[in-house]
Amino acid sequence: MITIALAGNPNTGKTSLFNRLTGSYEYVGNWTGVTVEKKVGVLKENGQHLVDLPGVYSLNPLSKDESVATQYLLYEQVSNILNIVDASQLERNLYLTVQLLEYGKPLTIGLNMVDVAKARGIHIDSQLLSERLGCPVVPIVARSGAGCDELAKKLSQSGGQHTALSIDYGHVLENAIRHLASLLPENLDLPPGRWLAIQVLEGNPLVRELFLKHILESTLAEWIEKTERKIQSETKANSIAHHIRSVRGNYIKSLLACCMTITGKHEYTLTDRIDSIVTNKFLGLPIFLLFTYLIFKLTFDWVGTYLSDGLDGFITGPFTDTLESWLKAAGATQFIEDLILQGIVAGVGGVIVFIPQIFMLFxxxxxxxxxxxxxxxxxVMDKIMESIGLNGKAFIPMIIGFGCNVPGIMAARTIEQPKERLLTIILTPLMSCSARLTVYSLFVGAFFKENQALVVLSLYLLGIILAMTLAKIFSSTILKQSSSFFVIELPPYRIPQLKILLQSTWEKGKGFVRKAGTFIFGGSVVIWLLTYVGPGGLNVPMNDSFLAIIGGVIAPILHPIGFGNWQAGVALITGFLAKEVVVSTMNIIYAAPDMSTLQGVMADFFTPLSAYSFLAFILLYVPCLATVAAIQKETGSLKWTxxxxxxxxxxxxxxxILIYQGGLLLGFH
Known part of the structure; x- marks a missing residue:
């Protein structure tokens, strides 16, 4: 089977190209760390497999996601490599290209964003660059698909033997490279010995680990140390890695000198003008908060609420009436009819009505x-994050956590420092995910009709502020760490394509729909049965059911925080499965025919103050089952889980307790 590895720097359009060539869709974003695992697709052109590797600047990994790319090249069968580079940032992108050419497999370059380069007055002679590098170079625009068909044809034609790029690193390093390569057994199925030797001299920990399987650590360390001394004495470099980077940099500059011309001065672009405002140290954060507020306004006040009300009317009206008539016509027993209508439809339907708001937000x-x-x-967040012991890169998993905490936790793999990564993992569950949004929607519609967007925004900010406060505490105590640096690509602003937006929205939201047919469906059946059965037998009053008994056990503990009733206790217990099940539970317990009635019934059990206390508790208390499993997987530690x-x-x-008791002291209710 022919396998092509797709490699490139972060934010070069790699995943967009993957989608163009395979016809599939993977999550596309404009920041480092979106692709945290390899993804496999099938090329439309010839059926070959294309593996989308994480974006990396170098094959010398700094973080867990970067190590995926290096491990793949070390241990998997790679037939060809497709290297996507940003034409507007060619010098920096070619550093990875050089490492891949040294790897020795047939390589094709997709010269992406040629439109952006042209707008900046940059002209690249792709034919001459191809001749100098000894591999095909195809100009493309991955977002629009321009040049992608030609690139696919080049991939189909490439293959067979390929001569690895051999840069002269000077006699000292060349002697060391030959010596180290000779130490490896010849009968092993490994990448070229020269490439491995260069990588180990450059300090690649994964390649060093591979070397140590075949030679003594003392022998390797001694030879590297001896080479280091010679390099320092005979060159201006202060280390082997520095010398290698310097030689590669000079090689790349010589390439660009003959293959690239800049026809005009860099002008102050629209992107620069916008950035001068939105990244301003005084305006950046308020603008972000304003954007967030407008998003919630659209979701809860201006558009999303009306769509949800319409869906609620359909489910509780025509859909329920039709289903009820079918059940009666089929001769279903009263038990089956109640299970389906009061259990499944009420439970699952109570969550589904919020799908329009969820998808609007996404x-x-x-x-x-x-x-x-x-x-x-x-x-913008980098300075703030730095003050609490993290950096701006840690804010990215938290942003992803707004959709779902699980991929947010997985995105922490992009963080280089182990303690920063661990800290990000254990704090990401404090972010308001889409599952919690269903609970927020239910309560703000019942108790905060005039300020729905503001209340939801306050909950999101509460999670962020608490995460940052705890980050400062933890990074100063149990997770002390050395400082780290933050590097992120700032792409030019673009008008998003509707097709991509719809695909991205579906990718984010399909997990929510899937849970409606699994966790929420199963949970609704179990919850209804527990309301139907009690110590006194079947079809008992709700307050005498097993569910009431279970909730009553923890109700006294919840009394000081404003909702000491068994219904709230049960909802919190079931919410451990998935936060959406909280809504299903309440829909079944209160037996409301529609959402507006349910919100009216809730007024008998909650006040606005206790409702906000409940929402804060839902935001912060134990993560859902899937999130706990993700924490265990990513940390590999039961202790931290x-x-x-x-x-x-x-x-x-x-x-x-601070919200509720403090609110009472201030005269709220």
């Missing part, structure tokens, strides 16, 4: 991602 988030603004948000669960529960209780 659509708007996708818009600001694809426009290029989201990368600016991370940059339990810590994530327990600290969140404690923080949730303390914050809720």
């Amino acid at each position: 659509f708007l988030i996708s818009f600001i991602e694809d426009s290029g603004y989201m990368a600016r948000v991370a940059m 339990w810590f994530s669960v327990m600290y969140a529960l404690v923080i949730a209780y303390l914050v809720s």
Whole structure:
């Protein structure tokens, strides 16, 4: 099977090209770390497999996601390599290209963003560049698809033997490269010995680990140390890695001198003008908060609410009436009819009605991602994050966590420092995910009709502020660490394509729909059965059911935070499966025929103050089951997994008691 590895720097359009060539869709974003695992597609042109590797600047990995690319080249069968480079940032992008050419596999270059380069007065002679590098170079625009068909044809034609690029690193290093390559057994199925030797001298930890399987560590360390001394004495470089970077840099500059011309001066572009405002150290954060507020306004007040009300009317009206008539015509027993209508339809339907709001939110988030603004948000947040022991890159998993905490936690792989990565993982569950949004929608519609967007925004900000506060505490105590640096691509602003926006919205939201048919469906059946059965038998009054008994056990603990009733206790317990199940539980418990009636019934059990306390508790208390599993997988530690669960529960209780008791003291109710 022919396998092509797709490699490139972050934010060069790699995943967009993957989608063009394979006809599939993978999540596309405008910041480092979107692709945190390899993804495999099938080329439309010839059926070959295309593997989308994480974006990297170098094959010398700094973070977990970067190590995926290097490990793939070390241990997998790679037939060809497709290297996508940004034509407007060619010098920096070619550093990875040189490393890939040294790897020795047939390589094709997709010269992307030639439209951006042209707008900046940059002209690249792709034919001459191809001749100098010894590989095909195809100008493309991955977003629009221009040149992608020609690139696909070149990929089909490439193959067979390929001579690896051999740069002269000077006699000292060349002797060391030959010596180290000779130490490896010849009968092993490994990449070229020269490439491996260069990588180990450059300090690649994965290649060093491979070397140590075949030679003694003392022998390797001694030879590298001896080479280091010679390099320092005979060149201006202060290390082997510095010398290698310098030689490669000179090689790249010589390439560009003959292959690239700049026909005009760099003008003050529209992107520069916008950045002078949105990344301003005084205006950046207020503008971000204003954007967020407008998103919630559209979602909860201006558009999303009307769509949700319409769907609620359909489910509780024509759909329920039709289903009920079918059940009666089929001769279903009263038990089956109640299970389906009061259990499944009420439980699942109570969550489904919020799908329009969820998808509206995801659509708007996708818009600001694809426009290029989201990368600016991370940059604006960098100074704040640095003050709490993290950097702007840690804010990216938190932003992703607004959709779902699980991919947010996985995105923490992009963070180089192990303790920063761990800290980000255990704090990301404090971000308001789409599952919590269903609970927010239910409560703000019932208790905060005039200020729905403002209340939801306050909950999102509460999660962020608490995460930052805890980051400062943890990074100063249990997770002390050395400082790190933050590098992020700032792409030019673009008008997002509707097709991409719709695909991105669906990719974000399909998990929500999937859970409606699994967790929420199963949970609704179990919850209804527990309301139907009690110590006294079947079809007992709700307050005498097993569900009431279970909720009653923890109700006294919840009394100081404003909602000491068994219904709230049960909803919190079931919310551990998935936060959406909280809404399903309440829909079944209160047996409301539609959402507006349910919101009216809730007024008998909550006040606006206790409702806000409940929402804060939902935001902060234990992560859902899938998130807990993701924490365990990413940390590989039961200790930190339990810590994530327990600290969140404690923080949730303390914050809720502060909100409720403090509110009572101030005269709120």
